[in-house]
Amino acid sequence: MTIRKTKEKTPADELVSKLLRSAEMRINFVYMMLMIAFACSLLIYVLCNLWDDTRFFLGAGAGGALLVGIILNAVFYKKCYPWIKYVNTLVMTVFVFYLCTFSDLISILFILIPLLNSFYLRPRLTVISGAICMFMTYIGIILMRYVEYQENGTFTINLYNLALTGFNYTDAYIIDQVRTYSFLLIISASLVIVSVYLSVSSRKFNIRQAELMHKNLTADMELNVARNIQEGILSKDFPDNDSYAVYADMTTATEVGGDFYDYFLIDETHLAIVIGDVSGHGVAAAMFMTLAKTLIKVYAQSSHSTDKAFEYTNRYLLQSNPEKMFVTAWMGLLDLQSGVLSYTNAGHNPPVVLKKGSSPEFLRSKPNFVLGRRKRVRFLEERMVLSAGDKLLLYTDGVTEAQNSVNEMFGEERLIGVIGQTKEKSQKEIVEAVRGAVNDFEHGSSHYDDATLLALSYRDTLQVTPPHSKTFFLSKDTFDAVTDHITDECVLCGCDDAAVSEITIAVSEILANIDSYAYENGGEVEILTKCRDKRMSITFKDNGKPFNPLLVQEPDVAKPLSKRRPGGLGIFIVRKLMTETSYVYTNGQNVLTIEKDF
Numbered sequence: 001m002t003i004r005k006t007k008e009k010t011p012a013d014e015l016v017s018k019l020l021r022s023a024e025m026r027i028n029f030v031y032m033m034l035m036i037a038f039a040c041s042l043l044i045y046v047l048c049n050l051w052d053d054t055r056f057f058l059g060a061g062a063g064g065a066l067l068v069g070i071i072l073n074a075v076f077y078k079k080c081y082p083w084i085k086y087v088n089t090l091v092m093t094v095f096v097f098y099l100c101t102f103s104d105l106i107s108i109l110f111i112l113i114p115l116l117n118s119f120y121l122r123p124r125l126t127v128i129s130g131a132i133c134m135f136m137t138y139i140g141i142i143l144m145r146y147v148e149y150q151e152n153g154t155f156t157i158n159l160y161n162l163a164l165t166g167f168n169y170t171d172a173y174i175i176d177q178v179r180t181y182s183f184l185l186i187i188s189a190s191l192v193i194v195s196v197y198l199s200v201s202s203r204k205f206n207i208r209q210a211e212l213m214h215k216n217l218t219a220d221m222e223l224n225v226a227r228n229i230q231e232g233i234l235s236k237d238f239p240d241n242d243s244y245a246v247y248a249d250m251t252t253a254t255e256v257g258g259d260f261y262d263y264f265l266i267d268e269t270h271l272a273i274v275i276g277d278v279s280g281h282g283v284a285a286a287m288f289m290t291l292a293k294t295l296i297k298v299y300a301q302s303s304h305s306t307d308k309a310f311e312y313t314n315r316y317l318l319q320s321n322p323e324k325m326f327v328t329a330w331m332g333l334l335d336l337q338s339g340v341l342s343y344t345n346a347g348h349n350p351p352v353v354l355k356k357g358s359s360p361e362f363l364r365s366k367p368n369f370v371l372g373r374r375k376r377v378r379f380l381e382e383r384m385v386l387s388a389g390d391k392l393l394l395y396t397d398g399v400t401e402a403q404n405s406v407n408e409m410f411g412e413e414r415l416i417g418v419i420g421q422t423k424e425k426s427q428k429e430i431v432e433a434v435r436g437a438v439n440d441f442e443h444g445s446s447h448y449d450d451a452t453l454l455a456l457s458y459r460d461t462l463q464v465t466p467p468h469s470k471t472f473f474l475s476k477d478t479f480d481a482v483t484d485h486i487t488d489e490c491v492l493c494g495c496d497d498a499a500v501s502e503i504t505i506a507v508s509e510i511l512a513n514i515d516s517y518a519y520e521n522g523g524e525v526e527i528l529t530k531c532r533d534k535r536m537s538i539t540f541k542d543n544g545k546p547f548n549p550l551l552v553q554e555p556d557v558a559k560p561l562s563k564r565r566p567g568g569l570g571i572f573i574v575r576k577l578m579t580e581t582s583y584v585y586t587n588g589q590n591v592l593t594i595e596k597d598f
Contacts, residue, residue, distance in 0.1 A: 016210040020121055023206070024080045027119040031088040032073035034116075038095055039066040062098035065091045085120055089113055089129050093136060107137045111188050114195040121206060126199040130192035137188045233290060234261060238428075241533065243336050243462040244271060247428040248454040249435055251398075257450035258285030259396050260293045264301075268532075269336050269462055272300050275394040275454050276329035277348065284323060292317060292327045292371065306331045306344035307381035310371060314346075314379075317372035327371040330394060336462035339386045344379050346371050349397055352419055354430075356389035360419040362412070363392075386458045391427060393419060393434070398451030402438045410441050427455035467530035467539070474542070475522040479511050482527065486538060493531030499598035502577040503536065506594055509570035510540055518544025518590060535579070539593045547590060548583050550575075 042063050069091035076084055092113050099106045114130040238247050248261045258278030266272055274296055278285045295316050300309040309331065317327070330351060332343040343363075347370035350362040368379045386392070395415070402410040415434065422433040431453045438451065468489065472482050486507050490500045514525055519542070528539040549571040575581050580595040 015214050016207050019206045019210050021080045023119060023121050025078055027116060028073055028084055031116065032070060035066045035070045035091065039063060039070060062095050065094040085125055089117060093132060097136060108184050108187060110136045111191040114192050118195040118199040121199060121203040123196060123199045123203060126196050130195055133192055134188055137184060243460055245427050245457045245459065247431050249431050250452040252450045253281055253448060257281065258289050259398065259450035259452040260289045261452055261454045262293055262297060264297060266301055266304055266333065271334045271336055272331065273394065273454060273456055274329060274331045275396065275452060276327050277396040278327050279325050288325050296331065305381060306333050306342055307379040310344050310346050310379045314371045314377055318375060321372050326373040329371060339458060339461065340383060341386050342381055342383050344368065344381050346379060349395060349400065352393040354391040354419065354423045356387060360416055360423055388458065388460045390458050392456040393430060394454040396450060396452045398449035399438055399453065401449060402442055402451065403445060403448065404441055404443055405445055410438055427457040431455050467528040469526060469528050471524055471526045473522060474511065474515060474525045476515065482511060483507055486527065486529065489529040490536055493536050495536055495598045499596055503596055506574040506577050509574050510592065513549055513570055514540065514542055517547045518542045535595055535597050537593060537595045539591060541589050541591050543589055546585050550581065550583050
């Protein structure tokens with residue numbers, strides 16, 4: 001037995017099918033409207049010729065065919081059943097054949113059928129209806145041989161003569177008829193060819209259109225995914241605490257943009273803020289933006305300086321920049337305890353400083369070269385001091401270079417003016433005020449460039465509470481005491497029951513790990529606990545053998561226990577339960593830190 005494999009339809013094939021069904025539905029509706037118009041005209045004509053038995057008989061037959069066609073189309077034209085097309089073709093053939101009894105010239109109307117069928121976008125149907133058209137045109141011409149017109153305008157068909165002699169192709173009258181009306185056959189044949197061409201070319205055009213629409217839809221979906229990814233990369237969880245607050249907003253000229261902003265803690269007391277603008281627009285700029293943003297953050301966290309972060313980022317971008325793109329960026333590193341702001345400008349717009357009680361002004365500095373275009377560039381780091389209540393506004397050139405209908409730019413003066421009117425407001429209100437002013441200035445004009453704003457409000461110096469430290473002599477007998485101590489600290493911090501339970505499990509695994517690898521007969525372990533901003537931090541320090549548990553290969557939990565390598569399961573559980581886990585060996589001590597958000 002042979003099993004025929006059915007080809008699965010692709011999204012493009014389904015789109016083609018929808019377009020073809022739509023074309024069929026439209027032409028079915030056209031057929032129905034024509035049938036209604038013909039039926040109404042025929043009804044009026046037949047009622048006016050009741051005395052003519054022949055005309056009444058033929059008209060009633062044609063009218064019945066039209067009525068059947070109207071009913072079937074009214075009920076099924078949206079269903080696009082294949083047989084509807086053939087019903088419409090048959091009904092129109094019957095009606096036009098009836099019209100041929102009025103005049104032999106009316107046989108040219110048979111061409112209406114393949115012309116209408118060409119809009120079904122089914123070439124085979126058009127060819128079939130075209131052949132019927134040619135045949136019926138010929139029949140309509142020679143049928144006049146058997147129609148006898150009366151003096152009062154009526155006619156009769158000599159059915160006896162037709163049945164007796166049949167179509168005599170050597171009949172001189174028929175030959176003369178065909179010769180006389182040969183132009184009708186030529187016109188019909190030409191229009192049939194045109195109909196077939198229209199059907200084939202229209203079908204190809206619709207298929208190409210469907211493929212193009214599918215590509216556009218796919219591209220739109222990919223752009224939406226890219227936009228969602230970009231929005232996910234640009235954090236919306238803006239910090240707002242007693243020490244500082246940050247708010248940002250970005251408007252892209254296309255679905256995805258090349259602007260970016262970032263803010264993150266280098267450590268507990270240093271906040272980094274970054275804004276950047278990649279040359280160009282679209283997907284390429286968005287991809288380059290993602291790379292630049294990631295590099296700046298990584299190098300800032302490792303170097304703890306803005307100039308080094310830009311220097312290392314510039315080196316990497318030069319190695320991975322075939323499109324010769326570049327980035328302008330500004331980065332600041334704020335010491336939350338002293339208010340000292342270290343910053344570096346890589347060819348970017350100068351930020352606006354809002355000193356408490358003073359007018360806003362630009363933070364002018366010698367701009368360094370942009371990132372990603374020149375080797376061996378040295379970046380200069382500068383410093384200033386922020387006091388409690390000071391604010392800082394970062395922006396990209398899409399703000400100051402926004403244009404109205406007369407190509408006038410928003411400019412730096414308008415920016416300073418808007419900030420001056422809102423300097424006493426919150427960082428969010430300042431960003432929204434500038435955004436609103438730019439939108440009003442553009443007055444509906446298109447965005448030609450991405451526009452990004454980031455505002456920092458420095459509220460007060462950060463008061464750092466030292467961690468709570470307690471030392472235990474670790475042995476299996478003291479596991480419960482250590483666990484109870486950490487549990488009490490978690491409760492005092494306000495951790496919920498789920499977080500306490502997960503922290504307890506992680507602590508048990510870590511204690512077992514220290515007991516197994518650090519000491520042979522027990523030893524001291526210092527526990528440091530600290531709670532800040534809904535995050536519990538626990539650090540374990542021991543003087544045992546150097547051992548980094550994070551380097552242990554993770555077990556394949558999908559395998560049965562008998563086939564797994566021993567070890568690694570405990571630290572695997574810890575990493576899964578905790579928000580962050582880190583290890584360092586310093587001053588002769590193993591230092592393992594776990595952090596849990598709650």
